[in-house]
Amino acid sequence: MKLNSEAKEIYKNIRNEIKKRIQLRESLAYVDRFSPTSNREEILRRQRYLKETLPKIEPELKYILSKIKPIRFRKDYLHDRLLVVSEEELEKAKALGICDVSLEPEEGYDLILSTTGYGLDVELSISEIAPELYIMPLWENQETLKALAEIGKLLGASSVAEDILRELKKFEGVAKRRELIDNLDEIIRREEQRLNSKIEEKLKEFSLTLSGKELLEFLKELKEGNYQAIFTHFSQVENEILEEIRKSEERLAELLNVDAEVFSRENLYPVEVSGEVIEFLRAELEKETKVESYLISREILRKIRHLLPRLKEELQRAYELEFLRAVKEFTEGFVFPEISTGGIGFIKGRHLFIENPQPVSYVVGDIVNLDGTKGERIVILTGANSGGKTSLLELIAQIAILAHMGLPVPAEKAWVEPLDELFFFKRKRSSYGAGAFETALKSFARSLTKEGKKLILIDEFEAITEPGAAVKIIGELLKIAYEKGFYVVVVSHLGEDLRRELPFARVDGIEAQGLDENLNLIVDRQPKFGKLGKSTPELIVERLAKKKRGKEKEIFERVLNRFKGQCHS
Numbered sequence: 001m002k003l004n005s006e007a008k009e010i011y012k013n014i015r016n017e018i019k020k021r022i023q024l025r026e027s028l029a030y031v032d033r034f035s036p037t038s039n040r041e042e043i044l045r046r047q048r049y050l051k052e053t054l055p056k057i058e059p060e061l062k063y064i065l066s067k068i069k070p071i072r073f074r075k076d077y078l079h080d081r082l083l084v085v086s087e088e089e090l091e092k093a094k095a096l097g098i099c100d101v102s103l104e105p106e107e108g109y110d111l112i113l114s115t116t117g118y119g120l121d122v123e124l125s126i127s128e129i130a131p132e133l134y135i136m137p138l139w140e141n142q143e144t145l146k147a148l149a150e151i152g153k154l155l156g157a158s159s160v161a162e163d164i165l166r167e168l169k170k171f172e173g174v175a176k177r178r179e180l181i182d183n184l185d186e187i188i189r190r191e192e193q194r195l196n197s198k199i200e201e202k203l204k205e206f207s208l209t210l211s212g213k214e215l216l217e218f219l220k221e222l223k224e225g226n227y228q229a230i231f232t233h234f235s236q237v238e239n240e241i242l243e244e245i246r247k248s249e250e251r252l253a254e255l256l257n258v259d260a261e262v263f264s265r266e267n268l269y270p271v272e273v274s275g276e277v278i279e280f281l282r283a284e285l286e287k288e289t290k291v292e293s294y295l296i297s298r299e300i301l302r303k304i305r306h307l308l309p310r311l312k313e314e315l316q317r318a319y320e321l322e323f324l325r326a327v328k329e330f331t332e333g334f335v336f337p338e339i340s341t342g343g344i345g346f347i348k349g350r351h352l353f354i355e356n357p358q359p360v361s362y363v364v365g366d367i368v369n370l371d372g373t374k375g376e377r378i379v380i381l382t383g384a385n386s387g388g389k390t391s392l393l394e395l396i397a398q399i400a401i402l403a404h405m406g407l408p409v410p411a412e413k414a415w416v417e418p419l420d421e422l423f424f425f426k427r428k429r430s431s432y433g434a435g436a437f438e439t440a441l442k443s444f445a446r447s448l449t450k451e452g453k454k455l456i457l458i459d460e461f462e463a464i465t466e467p468g469a470a471v472k473i474i475g476e477l478l479k480i481a482y483e484k485g486f487y488v489v490v491v492s493h494l495g496e497d498l499r500r501e502l503p504f505a506r507v508d509g510i511e512a513q514g515l516d517e518n519l520n521l522i523v524d525r526q527p528k529f530g531k532l533g534k535s536t537p538e539l540i541v542e543r544l545a546k547k548k549r550g551k552e553k554e555i556f557e558r559v560l561n562r563f564k565g566q567c568h569s
């Protein structure tokens, strides 16, 4: 369906209402799939689809869906491995562009993979050579997998995410070790600190007690430079310290799964692990973990590779569900319009952007017969200032657009005919003068040129020209619209004159019913069909007559009496 720029604005606002409820970026694209269409079959297809899917969307889905993140499998060049292949395979292996390739094993790689028996046996495929490229994103996105599994349960459909999660458990050990490697510095420094405070304690406890005889012996040895003998006096504490060091190393060995002399025996207090030792350890651990990680990834991938296309589908489905969830949230309490012929009509329509609106029923055309209407295609909407005329035009446009999107509309019941074009001409309060008049006239005339099913909504065209000329211009243009079978609602204060000009048109009126206790206008937003709306100046005068004091009051009372006089005459 074609929309003019102001109708597009309304469409944009509707889109934003849906978009702002969508939690996942990937779901936003679905909004475009529901752009307004003139194709009856397509509208009906969308309605069927929504009628079937929206009821399945449970409120719990909102939180679960918010956990979904995209899982991206990215091709990457892995510098840690060498692929050794035969001459014939060389080109093909290089073309994979996944890691270095050679005819013979070379130094400097953590992993040597080979099709010719030089290292770990592999086939020439990315999933065999670099299974981590698949497993890592899955491992890092377990929250998403869990959410997909939960969604599957909620919708009573099995999810491959569950099988994948089960297989991924095998990766836990490797992941833990990776974490240890990342925190290696901290782990060793902590152990170092622990060890030093233990040694400090030991040293505090230690006291050297010698008997007189022993003391003489000690001095003699000192004089003779017999240091070995002296050291034996201290060897007890040294042994204890060495024992502590051994225990610390054991603890680290257990944690990191490597046997290594981490702490130096040269300097017993304070012990200190050099940066080089840590780096050496890290390199060793990394190498081992790489191999383990490769092998386990390959094993898992072999089991789950065939599930990945379905996982992708499930993820897409989740994005779609999130879109549908937003649509459901937005259209709560709405109804699917009946797609029929003969214009547009609705019962108890509610403006989308007015809080607690008074519901309004309306029809243009003969799509439904509301009391007081006779299938008129051209309607002149008259009535009280601020009565809700512009809002009613907006509501008609909102319902038309939503219906053409295939969505439910804010009404108790609605009937819509698929249209080719929707025009909405807003009143431009600030534009006066010949220029504005000419522009408005041109766009109004343009809307009447081509054939097709059209709904034309015009808000107070006469505001930019003199009333006399306006009757002639609008009158003639509406005759053309009538002849062409278009549907038109035009807001005008010239209802009386237009009614005379256009016998085929219906004149509806929104009426002010009086003043409330605070002297505010009471307006019935529901237009009276076929009845010219009473204008409100009389009520404004009454309000002023009641509000003002003294001389001013007298003046307003006199004017008001004039109105009353008119009424009686």
Ligand SMILES: Nc1ncnc2c1ncn2[C@@H]1O[C@H](COP(=O)(O)OP(=O)(O)OP(=O)(O)O)[C@@H](O)[C@H]1O
Pocket: 351, 354, 356, 357, 358, 359, 360, 384, 385, 386, 387, 388, 389, 390, 391, 392, 525
């Ligand atoms: N159905 C409704 N329920 C509640 N409030 C409404 C409804 N329709 C309109 N209003 C409110 O009434 C006020 C005037 O509405 P609107 O501008 O549509 O009137 P109007 O008749 O076009 O006025 P004007 O005579 O200035 O052109 C707005 O604040 C709007 O929010």
